[in-house]
Amino acid sequence: MDVDPIPLTPSSSTHFPSCPLPKIDENNTFDSKRPKERVIELLDVLESHVEKLRKEASQLEEDRDQLLSSIDSVRNTDIIGELAENDRDDVNRYADRILSRCLTVEVKILTQRDPLQEEALHQVNHLINGLIMCVKSDADYAKAKCLSYMNACSSHVEEGITDKNFESALLGCTVDDQKRVKKRLQGLLNYFDKLNNVTMIP
Structure with a gap:
């Protein structure tokens, strides 16, 4: 391994x-x-x-x-x-x-947020947590969903589509939160890659 x-x-x-x-x-x-x-x-x-x-x-x-x-x-x-x-x-x-x-x-x-920014961050975290919950049941779907969230964080779409609901919630977050969310999603994508590599090793 x-x-x-x-x-x-x-x-x-x-x-x-x-x-x-x-x-x-x-x-x-x-x-x-x-x-x-x-x-x-x-x-x-x-x-x-x-x-x-x-x-x-x-x-x-x-x-x-x-x-x-x-x-x-x-x-x-x-x-x-x-x-x-x-x-x-x-x-x-x-x-x-x-x-x-x-x-x-x-x-x-700690990041200073107004009530609207707090609600936007709550929505973003709720969507990401839902993605994490389905990793074990359907890893391929979870990875595709993660990519669509990642695309919402960038003006340059690497692969697949952009999740518009996630993008709308993300735009309501503070700049610091947007950067943190992007790093979190990148970490999840790295996790998917590691999971695939470990599973494929004979």
Whole structure:
């Protein structure tokens, strides 16, 4: 059985190691700038740090989802079913332990939304969750549906059709949510590919 290694992207190795956070030097009497200008400049620098932190947290969230997807693909491979009962139990316990450890990691990035954007995101998540529910019963249909959702996220349609209901709901979401949804769908498509590869291996 071959499982593709996950290209985990290390998050900038550390949080701002070579660029310390700015401080206000209230004793600096030689700065010709007005106090407000000095404060605004410092806030601009801090804002860039905040955005970098959000980006790194988003990458960690994506890495976690990819790990969960890979663990799930291994747990569902046909090869496990061919093992002797004792070996199968050992493998399943090992996989469950890794899964449990991965689930102890929680990354939460809050996005400000108005009520309409909250409802739009709820609709999008409902559609994606419905897709996930039918993976085991009809993987081919689920993959085709996932592609139609993915096409709704892009102006360039790669394959198949675009799901207009999903597209309408997605357009009501915030830009951050749209990016996150696209990454989630890409992760699902990668999962389908891994699932197919693992199933096809003799």
